[in-house]
Amino acid sequence: MTMTFGFDYLTVFLPLFAQDAPPASPPPGGGLSVILLMVSFFFIFYWLFMLRPQQKQEEKHRKMLNSLEKNDRVLTVGGIIAAIHSVDKEKNEVVLKVDDSNGTKIKFHLSSIEMVFPKDKDKDKEGGDKTGK
Secondary structure (H helix, E strand, O other), rough: OOOOOOHHHHHHHHHOOOOOOOOOOOOOOOOHHHHHHHHHHHHHHHHHHHHHHHHHHHHHHHHHOOOOOOOOOOEEEEOEEEEEEEOOOOEEEEEEEEEEOOOOOEEHHHHHHEOOOOOOOOOHHHHHOOOOO
């Protein structure tokens, strides 16, 4: 009994002996430098779009608090609209005149002032509102 090696035998077993190409090696020096570059990019992005605008807003609020004067109309963080009766910057306190008819006054911490309403120059000059009513 003789065994013949024909074409069918080779087509079945030949792919078993085939080898894949060796895997490609990573480019040299790409590991740590790429990670450091990405971390520095994210830090710059965070500083430009998160920290810097917040610092500008805090500086603007600090300037507004330093410029408070008597009779300025303000809004507190609690939603109270009132006029300033007195400001004590050493104690960080402000006394607000809430009701003119009763003379009601409330003492707040200076940082609780959220905004100052703009003064109406025409109303101060004419003694009334702008519409003349």
